[in-house]
Amino acid sequence: MVTNIQTQLLGRDVSFPVEESRFGYWLVVLRLIVGWWFLHAGLDKFLAWPFDASWFVGGAAAQTSLGPVVTLFSDGILLSFTNIMVPLGQTLIGLGLIVGALTRLAAFFGAFLMTFFYFINGETGGWAHGVITGDLLGLLIFAMIATLGAGRVLGVDAYLAKTSFVRDHPRLRYFIG
């Protein structure tokens, strides 16, 4: 089946057909691959515990555009927080995407983390391979998953969306889907 998307962009009417079965298939493929990417990154850090992010948030990041924010997390309790939240966040983001639960929330935090990876990895490497890096593409894929609400395709979010709790709290639909 084909659905005709009708919208407006830059003040112009825009319409284009989308082939639904391929769209659904592709959303699941994207979700699973990106989910495994992050689940693996998170579990890897837990398996090699303890994880120490100080080289990244302290050393590497200091001279970058995100330095003023990130170096706040380079010692003390905020570093401990980072050391736990990076692997935990990556694991939960990966799990969320793979099972399609709280998909938009997971994708948002995925994009949030990728923003730090993109600028810090890119700037410390002198953008040696250009400004379009794998980190930026990862960020864009997270944004796409959140925009399209990929969790409703063979995901837990399809079930969550039907619960009375979500129906009573419509804003929760920003986190699932």
Place this chain on the structure above:
Amino acid sequence: MSQPTTMERVGLYGGGALILIGTVGMGLLEIIAGAPHPVSGEGQVVHETLISLSVRSYTILLGLLLLAAYGVTNLVTKPPEDTSI
């Protein structure tokens, strides 16, 4: 999608435009007017840039921040239009 408000336009179009300027726009300028950039044996592009890399960084970062602000504003001010889920 209903007509975006002016603030939403700033977030959506402004954010997208800044990211495109930082990546595609400045990239094109580097190709047209920048120094030659041979690729070294290690696959690194070695050349002096026309536009400072930190300017490119900040342009893209500002674009991402505008898009993030658009998302957060949407979340705070109104429920999603999609009522099918």
